[in-house]
Amino acid sequence: MFKALYLQNSPEFSCVEHNISKEELLKEEGDTLVKVHYSTLNYKDALSITNSAKIARRFPMIPGIDFSGEVVESSDPNLKAGDLVFMNGMGLSENHYGGLSELAYVKGENLLKVPDNYNPFDVMAFGTAGYTAALCVNRLLDHGIKPQEGEVLVSGASGGVGMVAIMLLAKLGFEVVALSSKVEETPFFYQLGAKRVEDATAFYSDGGLLQKSRYQAAVDVLGSIPLANICAQLNYSGIVAACGLARGMDFPASMAPFILRDITLAGVDSVLAPKEKRLRAWELLSRLISSKEITEQIETIDFNEAIAVSKQIIDGTIRGRYVVKIA
Numbered sequence: 001m002f003k004a005l006y007l008q009n010s011p012e013f014s015c016v017e018h019n020i021s022k023e024e025l026l027k028e029e030g031d032t033l034v035k036v037h038y039s040t041l042n043y044k045d046a047l048s049i050t051n052s053a054k055i056a057r058r059f060p061m062i063p064g065i066d067f068s069g070e071v072v073e074s075s076d077p078n079l080k081a082g083d084l085v086f087m088n089g090m091g092l093s094e095n096h097y098g099g100l101s102e103l104a105y106v107k108g109e110n111l112l113k114v115p116d117n118y119n120p121f122d123v124m125a126f127g128t129a130g131y132t133a134a135l136c137v138n139r140l141l142d143h144g145i146k147p148q149e150g151e152v153l154v155s156g157a158s159g160g161v162g163m164v165a166i167m168l169l170a171k172l173g174f175e176v177v178a179l180s181s182k183v184e185e186t187p188f189f190y191q192l193g194a195k196r197v198e199d200a201t202a203f204y205s206d207g208g209l210l211q212k213s214r215y216q217a218a219v220d221v222l223g224s225i226p227l228a229n230i231c232a233q234l235n236y237s238g239i240v241a242a243c244g245l246a247r248g249m250d251f252p253a254s255m256a257p258f259i260l261r262d263i264t265l266a267g268v269d270s271v272l273a274p275k276e277k278r279l280r281a282w283e284l285l286s287r288l289i290s291s292k293e294i295t296e297q298i299e300t301i302d303f304n305e306a307i308a309v310s311k312q313i314i315d316g317t318i319r320g321r322y323v324v325k326i327a
């Protein structure tokens, strides 16, 4: 038997710590058994654990879209017992038992090896949030953004994606503007590398179809009206990499900035991103952000604190990221 968080929907939704048999786990599709050392709490995990959105596609389900740990046994020719590995997304906690668990059973081809300059804790300190930030930044770089061509806006600055996006863009020499509802955290944003901080609440109401051009690019995690306002404030040929929906799934925008300013709205998905994109994102993280720099922004919590912290994440009241210590 091993311990995991367990979601059930009958007779009603519940999320509890539960003992599960290894036989049950081995019914999942896979070829590699991993002893999980760490998992993490992303916004999506919080949605799942608090039943705030339909993340699990079947029940019962183990939540957790990420995990890191050590291979116990594998029939994948590229893996052996003792290898340090991790996984982000690929259906974990949706249609495959997830990472908030002492054991995981997955396909070896979906695992990545922990980069040389990181350990299993570090990769979960980034988690899907940090890796998605890197996907967004790579998308902006592919568009051709340049440090001398203006400011780059990052929304949800106090959260996982926003925090890492600020760090990456600042290290690449960009002038980063942190957009946050927590302006009192300004010293923290400066410490991450932001040059300026803007109050996100000013973006929560419609500011008009076409507004003053202010940013060459943006990373957005809010969606909805804030995303429409960001589009309306991009410079000519600007781009926003949009990956989140913390303010809503809708997009009440107009075509004006698209056809009058040639802007691009680039959607970014981490869950099914192909392996080359994943490896490129992790290469960017490991080249630019040291283990020390990421881990000093992280809180570590125990398994049994995951439910309470998830509620705070949904309320948007906490700062930074949480690694869950499993083993």
Ligand code: NDP
Pocket: 042, 043, 044, 128, 129, 132, 155, 156, 157, 158, 159, 160, 161, 162, 179, 180, 181, 182, 200, 221, 222, 242, 243, 244, 245, 246, 247, 268, 269, 270, 271, 313, 314, 315, 316, 318, 319, 320
């Ligand atoms: P976090 O919870 O760490 O941070 C989200 C931030 O958004 C908060 O810190 C807050 O920033 C702001 N926020 C949160 N809730 C609200 C709210 N109700 N109203 C206004 N602002 C809010 O989340 P992550 O950084 O992990 O994820 C951010 C978004 O990106 C989520 O929607 C998540 O689902 C999405 N995501 C998408 C992925 C993909 O593959 N496309 C992968 C990873 C994440 P502040 O107070 O500073 O403004």
